[in-house]
Amino acid sequence: MTQNLINAIEKSKRIKMSVRYLGQRAYLVITPQAHEYVVRFETQDGLRYGRCTCKAGAKGLACYHLPKAALVDTAIQTMSH
Numbered sequence: 001m002t003q004n005l006i007n008a009i010e011k012s013k014r015i016k017m018s019v020r021y022l023g024q025r026a027y028l029v030i031t032p033q034a035h036e037y038v039v040r041f042e043t044q045d046g047l048r049y050g051r052c053t054c055k056a057g058a059k060g061l062a063c064y065h066l067p068k069a070a071l072v073d074t075a076i077q078t079m080s081h
């Protein structure tokens with residue numbers, strides 16, 4: 001894991017965000033500042049890839065919205081298999 005990703009995961013644990021499932025593995029993440037971002041996941045060759053609509057995500061960096069949505073994605077994927 002890169003330091004960027006580790007930092008993002010740590011930050012996602014500290015900040016309370018709400019996540020809403022939009023369907024088709026897309027999640028709406030709402031920050032305490034009421035900013036809304038959409039995180040989408042896809043699985044390729046058994047690996048999960050995520051993308052976020054925030055500024056960091058647009059640059060291809062790991063943001064703290066992604067790990068939060070990943071927790072929900074994992075739960076949904078587990079339930080549906």
Ligand SMILES: [Zn+2]
Pocket residue numbers: 037052053054055056057063064065066
């Ligand atoms: Zn983000």
